[in-house]
Amino acid sequence: xxxxxxxxxxxxxxxxxxxxxxxxxxxxxxxxxxxxxxxxxxxxxxxxxxxxxxxxxxxxxxxxxxxxxxxxxxxxxxxxxxxxxxxxxxxxxxxxxxxxxxxxxxxxxxxxxxxxxx
Amino acid sequence: xxxxxxxxxxxxxxxxxxxxxxxxxxxxxxxxxxxxxxxxxxxxxxxxxxxxxxxxxxxxxxxxxxxxxxxxxxxxxxxxxxxxxxxxxxxxxxxxxxxxxxxxxxxxxxxxxxxxxxxxxxxxxxxxxxxxxxxxxxxxxxxxxxxxxxxxxxxxxxxxxxxxxxxxxxxxxxxxxxxxxxxxxxxxxxxxxxxxxxxxxxxxxxxxxxxxxxxxxxxxxxxxxxxxxxxxxxxxxxxxxxxxxxxxxxxxxxxxxxxxxxxxxxxxxxxxxxxxxxxxxxxxxxxxxxxxxxxxxxxxxxxxxxxxxxxxxxxxxxxxxxxxxxxxxxxxxxxxxxxxxxxxxxxxxxxxxxxxxxxxxxxxxxxxxxxxxxxxxxxxxxxxxxxxxxxxxxxxxxxxxxxxxxxxxxxxxxxxxxxxxxxxxxxxxxxxxxxxxxxxxxxxxxxxxxxxxxxxxxxxxxxxxxxxxxxxxxxxxxxxxxxxxxxxxxxxxxxxxxxxxxxxxxxxxxxxxxxxxxxxxxxxxxxxxxxxxxxxxxxxxxxxxxxxxxxxxxxxxxxxxxxxxxxxxxxxxxxxxxxxxxxxxxxxxxxxxxxxxxxxxxxxxxxxxxxxxxxxxxxxxxxxxxxxxxxxxxxxxxxx
Numbered sequence: 001x002x003x004x005x006x007x008x009x010x011x012x013x014x015x016x017x018x019x020x021x022x023x024x025x026x027x028x029x030x031x032x033x034x035x036x037x038x039x040x041x042x043x044x045x046x047x048x049x050x051x052x053x054x055x056x057x058x059x060x061x062x063x064x065x066x067x068x069x070x071x072x073x074x075x076x077x078x079x080x081x082x083x084x085x086x087x088x089x090x091x092x093x094x095x096x097x098x099x100x101x102x103x104x105x106x107x108x109x110x111x112x113x114x115x116x117x118x
Numbered sequence: 119x120x121x122x123x124x125x126x127x128x129x130x131x132x133x134x135x136x137x138x139x140x141x142x143x144x145x146x147x148x149x150x151x152x153x154x155x156x157x158x159x160x161x162x163x164x165x166x167x168x169x170x171x172x173x174x175x176x177x178x179x180x181x182x183x184x185x186x187x188x189x190x191x192x193x194x195x196x197x198x199x200x201x202x203x204x205x206x207x208x209x210x211x212x213x214x215x216x217x218x219x220x221x222x223x224x225x226x227x228x229x230x231x232x233x234x235x236x237x238x239x240x241x242x243x244x245x246x247x248x249x250x251x252x253x254x255x256x257x258x259x260x261x262x263x264x265x266x267x268x269x270x271x272x273x274x275x276x277x278x279x280x281x282x283x284x285x286x287x288x289x290x291x292x293x294x295x296x297x298x299x300x301x302x303x304x305x306x307x308x309x310x311x312x313x314x315x316x317x318x319x320x321x322x323x324x325x326x327x328x329x330x331x332x333x334x335x336x337x338x339x340x341x342x343x344x345x346x347x348x349x350x351x352x353x354x355x356x357x358x359x360x361x362x363x364x365x366x367x368x369x370x371x372x373x374x375x376x377x378x379x380x381x382x383x384x385x386x387x388x389x390x391x392x393x394x395x396x397x398x399x400x401x402x403x404x405x406x407x408x409x410x411x412x413x414x415x416x417x418x419x420x421x422x423x424x425x426x427x428x429x430x431x432x433x434x435x436x437x438x439x440x441x442x443x444x445x446x447x448x449x450x451x452x453x454x455x456x457x458x459x460x461x462x463x464x465x466x467x468x469x470x471x472x473x474x475x476x477x478x479x480x481x482x483x484x485x486x487x488x489x490x491x492x493x494x495x496x497x498x499x500x501x502x503x504x505x506x507x508x509x510x511x512x513x514x515x516x517x518x519x520x521x522x523x524x525x526x527x528x529x530x531x532x533x534x535x536x537x538x539x540x541x542x543x544x545x546x547x548x549x550x551x552x553x554x555x556x557x558x559x560x561x562x563x564x565x566x567x568x569x570x571x572x573x574x575x576x577x578x579x580x581x582x583x584x585x586x587x588x589x590x591x592x593x594x595x596x597x598x599x600x601x602x603x604x605x606x607x608x609x610x611x612x613x614x615x616x617x618x619x620x621x622x623x624x625x626x627x628x629x630x631x632x633x634x635x636x637x638x639x640x641x642x643x644x645x646x647x648x649x650x651x652x653x654x655x656x657x658x659x660x661x662x663x664x665x666x667x668x669x670x671x672x673x674x675x676x677x678x679x680x681x682x683x684x685x686x687x688x689x690x691x692x693x694x695x696x697x698x699x700x701x702x703x704x705x706x707x708x709x710x711x712x713x714x715x716x717x718x719x720x721x722x723x724x725x726x727x728x729x730x731x732x733x734x735x736x737x738x739x740x741x742x743x744x745x746x747x748x749x750x751x752x753x754x755x756x757x758x
Contacts, residue, residue: 011419011427011457013368013394014375015387020436022384043443046422071376073383 014074017047024076027083033058033091034079047078048087055088141182148175216248220257224248228261235272238265291328303336310347313340350518354409357400361412364397391435398431398461405530406518411454418447418564419457421481421488428460429479434468442481446488447564452538456558459534462527463492463542463554471496471551478549488558494551504544504552511535511542538562 015022028034035058040049047068054067065075082088152171159167224245231241238261247254303320307313313336320336371390375383401412419427422442429438448456460479467477471494480491499507509515510528513536521529535542539559547553 009369009372010423011413011415011430011453012423013387013390013427013430014372015391016426016430016435018387020387022380022387024380043441046420071383073375073380076380 014071017045017070018074018077021077022073024073025080027090028061028076028079029092030060030062030072031092032061034061034064034088035059035091036087037089038087045078048082051075051078051082052087058091141186145175145179145182148178213250216250216253219246220248220253224257225260228257229264232261232264232268235268238262241265288327291326295328295332299332300335304339307336307340307343310343311340313337316340346518350407354404354407357404357407357409358412360400361397361404361409364393364400365412367393368397391430394431395433398458398465401458402462402526402530405458405533406521406526411458413454415450415453417450419450419453420445420447424448424453424457425460425479425481425490427457429464431457431461432465432468434473434477437468437473437475438464438477438479440479440481442479444481444483444488446483448558448562449564452562455534455538456540456562459531459538459540459542460490460492460556462531463556466527467492467494467496467552467554470494470499475551485560486557487560488563490556490558491553492556493547493549493553495547495549496551498546498550499544499552507544511544 034051034055036052036055038052040052044052047070050068051064054064061075061079062072064079065072068075070078079088079090083090152168152175155171156164156168227245228241231244232238238258242258242261248257299320303316306316306319316336317333368390371386371393375386375390378386397412404410404412421444422440425440425442429435429440432438464477464479471477475495477492477494480493482489482491506522507528510525511531513532515521515529515532531542534540539561541557543555543557545553545555
């Protein structure tokens with residue numbers, strides 16, 4: 001018989017984490033900053049607890065997802081739960097007004113070149 | 119009678135003597151009378167008288183003579199008769215005596231001797247024969263008949279003894295067969311011995327009447343046993359392939375869930391759920407067939423994950439409400455079994471309750487272990503049904519033959535509960551349905567340790583180290599190292615890190631949720647071999663990482679040690695790198711200045727990078743998730 005496969009992942013399936021929900025509201029995008037507003041309470045889902053602990057300092061959604069090793073969609077659902085109960089607040093970073101306001105690509109390249117030469 | 123004979127013989131002689139004297143006396147008296155008459159008679163008549171008297175006396179004398187003669191003749195005849203009678207009496211007495219002797223002595227002696235088996239002729243020669251020919255004949259006939267009868271009786275007796283012996287033999291053989299041979303033979307056959315082997319050891323001699331039935335029985339049993347075991351093995355083997363496929367499908371699905379965006383996420387979750395249910399069914403059959411679970415965990419699994427893993431495998435997972443506040447974890451070796459056990463019980467509860475009602479699962483931690491209560495609000499189980507369920511989950515019915523139709527889940531629960539020492543009890547639920555109380559004994563629980571800085575810290579800062587000069591042996595290391603345009607960022611990172619680490623190393627204590635992540639080997643480790651995993655996690659939980667890990671890369675003499683599944687060149691490279699990292703670590707104050715788990719620039723960059731990719735849905739390489747912990751996370755890159 002072949003050797004038993006050893007699992008390194010988690011037994012949780014994502015639909016158990018989201019409770020079967022697959023749709024998110026649009027209040028979060030990748031760079032939305034999330035801040036904890038209240039301490040975790042007993043009986044909360046462990047992912048919620050982790051998010052609350054992680055976001056004591058403003059943290060971007062995508063960072064939360066990376067830290068928790070969960071897909072963005074799942075994190076959006078979880079953050080949506082917390083937002084709905086007022087345990088977090090979300091803040092959108094100032095969106096770039098237009099492409100013209102961004103620094104010129106050539107300028108950036110020069111900066112990069114300069115940095116390399118340091 | 120002999121003593122009566124002499125008087126009879128003496129009597130006739132007396133009669134004879136008296137009979138001869140009486141006539142003589144009569145004649146003398148008569149002669150005297152005649153003389154007196156003659157003398158008294160006148161002379162004239164004397165002549166006449168004398169003549170007449172003489173004539174009369176003569177007549178009397180003649181008559182007496184005749185009488186005497188006749189008497190003598192009659193006496194002779196009577197004597198002859200007497201003698202005849204006497205002879206006959208004697209003869210009869212003798213015969214009487216002989217017959218009495220015959221009856222009282224001879225015949226019993228004959229019977230005794232003939233019964234003892236002596237031949238009739240010898241016996242007759244030895245016994246006194248009666249003088250009478252007829253009696254002799256009778257004795258002979260009797261003797262021969264008796265001999266024949268004795269012979270027949272002896273023959274019959276021998277035959278009876280033989281038959282009795284044979285019967286006793288057969289009885290003994292049957293006894294031995296039922297008491298020793300058959301149980302031993304059945305046990306051997308069930309252990310997998312062939313019928314010929316068993317028969318050679320236990321078979322009866324071919325002369326025995328039981329030989330044939332026993333032979334046939336053992337062969338038939340061996341055939342059916344073999345059929346059953348082949349069927350079991352074949353199905354276990356086939357199921358193990360399905361299990362492997364299911365696990366890899368689940369892994370693929372998880373990867374796709376990471377990679378693709380929201381538009382297909384729901385479909386992927388549906389597929390995931392179906393595959394999980396398939397896994398439960400496959401595992402159930404595999405366990406019944408003597409196979410194994412499809413998965414094995416090499417780290418403790420917290421109860422919440424256990425419950426969610428269990429509930430996620432049943433169709434009606436959205437009806438299961440989990441109430442779990444304990445932070446206890448189940449040891450890796452038992453985690454899969456416990457998950458399966460709970461999944462079966464939840465499935466049962468969900469199937470036997472109305473489709474709108476919820477199934478509540480409570481977890482309580484006691485000193486006796488963890489108590490999981492699964493309560494439904496369906497119909498109360500009838501007494502008989504509850505007894506049957508109790509019996510099934512008790513694990514006493516280990517034989518497949520005891521299964522009822524398609525009710526397989528509880529039998530699997532029984533097997534698992536016996537294997538892990540879990541007690542499963544049914545009781546009526548206060549919610550109106552049935553409750554199942556599962557007690558997980560303390561030996562299944564993972565040791566709970568307070569996470570220290572050394573336990574969680576060292577893995578994190580090394581994230582950017584992997585893409586350094588020493589390439590990871592696993593080509594599937596995630597996207598961070600494979601990004602070609604960021605070497606500058608990486609080379610700058612370690613210093614940033616260690617600065618952060620020194621600042622926060624003593625105070626940054628990650629709370630409990632971090633711990634499983636620390637014990638979890640990165641994918642590259644899994645690629646290097648499953649045996650590496652437990653050792654690695656053990657090392658990760660130790661107080662210091664460098665000390666336990668160094669012996670694995672080189673012997674005390676400096677020879678490189680090759681981990682299973684790695685090439686020697688890899689091991690050599692790692693040794694070089696390790697030496698370099700030791701130097702650099704020493705220059706920075708040693709491993710005591712463990713870096714902090716705070717997110718760093720590299721991790722941030724990786725997070726954004728992969729998040730952008732997965733959100734865009736265009737990425738097709740790697741897992742798509744940033745791994746802050748590449749496999750060689752505990753080694754520092756060489757000083758640039």
